[in-house]
Amino acid sequence: MLDMPAIREDLKTVYDLAPNPDLAARMSAEYSRMSRVVSPADWAIHAPYVAAINALKRERNAAILAHNYMTPQIFHGIADVVGDSLQLAVEATRTKADVIVQCGVHFMAETSKILNPSKIVLMPDMEAGCSLADSITAEGVAQMRAQYPGAPVVSYVNTTAEVKAASDICCTSANAVQIIRALEADTIIMTPDKYLAQNVAALVPEKRIVWWDGACIVHEQYTAQDIREFREWNPGTRIIAHPECPPEVVAEADFSGSTKGILDYVSAERPARAMLVTECSMASNISDAHPDVEFIGPCNMCPFMKKITLEKVLWSLHTMTTQIEVAPEVADKARLAVQRMIDLSAAKG
Structure with a gap:
């Protein structure tokens, strides 16, 4: 677990992070993109962090990839690329940056590293996990294969590198129907999200889809x-x-x-x-x-996504710690599953 009080004090010895209304006013372009949901007083608190991160990422030649579930301060203030899991995976293959900072959850950072083994991939908080990724292991995939011999395994990107490596192809919520329809098999294993699998099955009735018993806590x-x-x-x-x-x-x-x-x-x-x-x-x-x-209406907050904060992003870029590593033998197999997904998505448009 990160020692945030110590990190906070360490950062303050290097950066001027005191609330700064004047700086906030000068950063009106960034603020205009979040003004409906972030108050001027809050922006004065966040602006020094945004300014420091944006300066440091230029110095490090870093690109910040942020999921759509990040806070507005991250999404609009510091991100170079925003999107869903598929968009972030595709952009990870295109970036010219030396360093990728993943503002999302752990499996997203692993995916970026799998696709960019020579780049530094930073994960601001290693404890930003995912209930779906935690719900299945490579052994679970093997169990499903034994139960349904010959059926290809389609794993949601919300999985660990080891699970991706044990799978035939990956999918996201954006392309799951497309991926399933493209496979020639009549029976297909989907892991780990049972609800995504059931929703896909309703749209692709010509396939028999069997699934793992995982779910998103949100x-x-x-x-x-x-x-x-x-x-x-x-x-x-x-x-x-x-x-x-x-x-x-x-x-x-x-x-x-x-x-x-x-x-x-x-x-x-x-x-x-x-x-x-x-x-x-x-x-x-x-x-x-x-x-x-x-x-309008109620919403549910992801406790894992919200572990990623401006403070943690700045600290990660400042220290260049919290680097993601994936064993080469795992990464090589996982890369095949992810790249098959990307290629198939691109081919079918």
Whole structure:
């Protein structure tokens, strides 16, 4: 566990991190992208960290890859690339930076390292895990193969490098249907997210999909009753769900898609009011770009994503510690599964 009081004091000996309203005012371009969800007082606190990180990443030739569930200060203030898991994986193969700072959870940093074995990949907090990644091991994949001999294994990117290495191909919530349809097998194993697998199975009835019993702690909390009650209390609101939600929740929604899919849907449809059935920061991060859309309703916060903070990003870049390493023999096998996914996604457009 990181010793944050000690880290905080160490950083203050090198950087001027005191709240600075004048600096915040000069950084109005960054603030304009998050002004609906971050107060001026809070921005004065965060601006010194944002300025220090942006200066240091230029010095280190570093690129910051941030998932859509990051806080607005990270998403809009310091990120060079933002997106869902598929977008971040693709961009990790394209970056010219010497250093990648992964603002997301551990499996995302592993994926970046797998795709860039010669680059330094920093993970600001090694304890930023994932309930899905923690739900299965390579031994679990072997069990599924033994139970369904000959069936290919499609593993969600929300898995460890060892699980990816034991799989035939990876998928994300953005391309899972596309990947499953492209495989010639009639029976397909999907790990570890049972809800994503069930939602894909409903869209690809010609395939027999069997799944591991994993779930996302954020999305499994939503229920169909929640959605029905919310719709009754808020008529006319467009309900948009992530496919990691239970199938009965997805069935009640007006649209279901990955975080990129959600963003594309909101951008195209411009509903007057929308409820995003996903992690809380998603609505916060897209609200300023969609001032005509009122985002309402409950959300669930990911405790793992929220372990990544500006302080930890600055400390990681400052010390160049918290580097991700993946054993070469594991990385080589995992890279095949991830690259197959990327290639298939690109080929099918």
